[in-house]
Amino acid sequence: MKDLVTHVRSQHLFAPGETVVVAVSGGADSVALLDIMSRLADERLNLVVAHLNHCLRGSESDDDEKFVSDIATRHHLPFVAIRVDVASFAAAEGLSLEDAGRQARYAFFHEVARRRGASSIAVAHHLDDQAETVLIRLLRGAGGTGLSAMTASGDSLVKRPLLQVSRAELELYLNGRGLTWRTDSTNSDTTILRNSIRHELIPTLRKYNPRISERLAATAEILAADEELLEHLTGSAFDRLASQDDDTVAFDIEALLKEHRGLRLRLYRHGLHELRGDLMRIGLAHLEAIDRLASSGRPNASLKLPGTLRVERCYDRLSFTCAAPQAAQRWExxxxxxxxxxxxxxxxxxxxxxxxxxxxxxxxxxxxxxxxxxxxxxxxxxxxxxxxxxxxxxxxxxxxxxxxxxxxxxxxxxxxxxxxxxxxxxxxxxxxxxxxxxxxxxxxxxxxxxxxxxxxxx
Incomplete structure (x- = not known):
């Protein structure tokens, strides 16, 4: 069996002596993660256990919180928990329960990191999660950026030290250490897309390739390396072709249209991300609509994108803004x-x-x-x-x-x-x-x- 402590240490994701928030749900993956992190003696990490109670399963959710609190106590680690009515949050924001839960969790983890002075947030995503994510994004429609899925070192804080470790390996580790964990009863609900992929689609794909999860994860890793290169090239082109202030990104259309279509689409993504900070609800259809606007013979035209994003063509200039246009004032x-x-x-x-x-x-x-x-x-x-x-x-x-x-x-x-x-x-x-x-x-x-x-x- 793979030595998981050595595997995590070999990635050099954590600096000696740093404070790390460890996200622990109580499930097998996160219990294993916390145990492994606590055994990184040479790194002398200051660990903080964080748990978000989603309030979705009544007493089960409360029992999960108590279970994680007890683990933190056994490890003599600080424990921070919060309760969020994820169902109400999802309804108010028009999100799925999965998306609402993810947003709530990461907002909480980042807030704990800020308050505790932590420079990393460790989460327990593993190889099978990666494979499932690739399939979800493939089914929904995604390019190289989406299919590259998750990376071991995500944003400036989030770290995923178990991304190359399978669920089976984690359970072997837990059993070998005599550790128990909680099982979320909703994990068997196949009306949830991720659960359906886990329990139905991947077992079917294993008939064609028994190592399908490993192959999908390897594909994501290859695409992630390609994306890193392409994002570097896009960033260089953006610096050369775009002008930017607080609420506008603009391109000279003549110079823009000299670039390859693939680079143009990436430049549009880059510009939109610079303005809003994310690309939620922005798909290929939106990028192609922007490209048609840039290539159009019409000197003046505009395009409304999801949220407050707006693209406007004015003669030889293509502008991206993130503020809703003000209605024309009527006065005399x-x-x-x-x-x-x-x-x-x-x-x-x-x-x-x-x-x-x-x-x-x-x-x-x-x-x-x-x-x-x-x-x-x-x-x-x-x-x-x-x-x-x-x-x-x-x-x-x-x-x-x-x-x-x-x-x-x-x-x-x-x-x-x-x-x-x-x-x-x-x-x-x-x-x-x-x-x-x-x-x-x-x-x-x-x-x-x-x-x-x-x-x-x-």
Whole structure:
């Protein structure tokens, strides 16, 4: 039989003297893990036993908690437990019991690690768990990232020292040490996918390969090594092609489309993960939809992804955001004459009468001269609404304001902030973009109105 203490030590997952939270459910796997960890004498580990009571099986769950507490006492180790109504949590969050339980457990383990100053969390996933995870993800549909399943060293804290040890080996170890464990009665419920795979699918697959669990685990290990390489390449490409701030990741579309499709899909995943911290509910269909958006001939389009994730194409830029877009504000401001007027879009409009300059060119789209006669007060200022039309300076006939925005390549998210200035029901200025024919200053015009739109800085 494999010497499991030596096997765990050989992985060098734990530094001498460090504090480790050991997740113990009371089942065979976690009881074996705690016993093995307690025998790593050379490492002088400071172990903390953590148990989450899922409150799913009444007195059975309470008995599990008492069983683990007694084990911790026998090992003279600190014991930390918490009770979580996982069924209520699952219903409130729309999760399966398995997913809800996993989220609750890991949140608890990380909190215990934080409070105890632990630098590792040891969990008892083993080779058969790995095989089951590979099959679950294969059935649900997954690429290399998903099929690489679990690693011995997961996130910055989680460690899985038994990942290459089978369930049978763990039970042999327990029997050899004279140790007992608790059996979860729900483990035989084959309406739960993992249990169905464990009790029905894997026994069937063993008819084709008696070592199917080992082969699936080995496949996951190979894919994990490939993923490590591919993630390194993706990270390098992301640093080269993407720009990022607190709530946005953006790519230059021309440069992006020069990359292979496989790398593009990985870049999208990487960008989404940077924004949200996980890729839950993001599948291949979403990544392909993003790629179609990037390859589209449409200059402006957007795509809503699960949660608050949003992807927007604006001409040559593809942007990812994790905040729900703000609804366009509806407001109106009456301008009765000269003065400074604060608008509800965090801008200000200033109007003052000046002598007609020899050169009407101001050098800025934010400043214009308008005729006092052609554009009499009162004015009305409001945001753009679909269907707005005006006649641009020097033109005859009207044009949709939306077409002006498209021609000026104004991003979609900026259009709702552009103020339109009206006189006698006609647009005299699309502020900061184009002057209307109605406000034209002619050679016969005397005094004129100097109008400026300003951003208000807090």
């Amino acid at each position: 401001q009456v301008v009765p004459g000269e003065g400074r007027y604060h608008l509800d879009n965090d801008m200000a409009l200033t109007v003052r009468r000046v002598e007609r300059p020899e050169d009407l060119a101001t050098g800025s789209k934010r400043i214009v001269y308008l005729s006092t006669e052609a554009a009499p007060f009162p004015w009305l200022v409001r945001p753009f609404t679909p269907g707005d039309r005006f006649t641009p300076l020097g033109m005859t006939g009207s044009q949709k304001v939306k077409e002006l925005f498209i021609n000026e390549k104004l991003p979609l998210h900026e259009r709702s902030r552009v103020p339109l200035v009206f006189s006698e029901g006609e647009i005299i200025w699309v502020a900061g973009v184009r002057v209307g024919e109605k406000g034209r200053v002619t050679s016969a015009t005397g005094a004129v109105l100097r109008v400026e739109i300003l951003e208000i800085t807090p």
